[in-house]
Amino acid sequence: MKTYIILSRFSPQTIAEPKDLKAVARKVSDRIKLECPHLRWKESFATLGRFDVVDIVESDSLQEVEKAAMIIRSVGNSTTETLVASPWHEFLEML
Numbered sequence: 001m002k003t004y005i006i007l008s009r010f011s012p013q014t015i016a017e018p019k020d021l022k023a024v025a026r027k028v029s030d031r032i033k034l035e036c037p038h039l040r041w042k043e044s045f046a047t048l049g050r051f052d053v054v055d056i057v058e059s060d061s062l063q064e065v066e067k068a069a070m071i072i073r074s075v076g077n078s079t080t081e082t083l084v085a086s087p088w089h090e091f092l093e094m095l
Helices: 018-035 062-075 088-094
Strands: 002-010 040-046 053-059 078-085
Touching: 002 062, 018 062, 053 062, 062 078
Parallel strands: none
Antiparallel strands: 002 053, 002 078, 040 053
16 A cells, blocks of 8 residues: 555635534545545644644555545645655665
């Protein structure tokens, strides 16, 4: 499986109150579980910087990763940037 990093940034219209984010997150998660059954969610982090959320996922299907990112964009009312990630030791071996 390949590892992907999905970087998300909430739009100002995502939530009216910070506590409302829990419901949005649940809705996004439920939809991704339903529509991307082969995507393996590794970890999610809230960050204080350019992006609000960093999600680490694994999949053999680029299409599922793309679909998950589009669900985050549409349901979560966010912008995303997706990166493919290689383990450092594999990257060094390739050199």
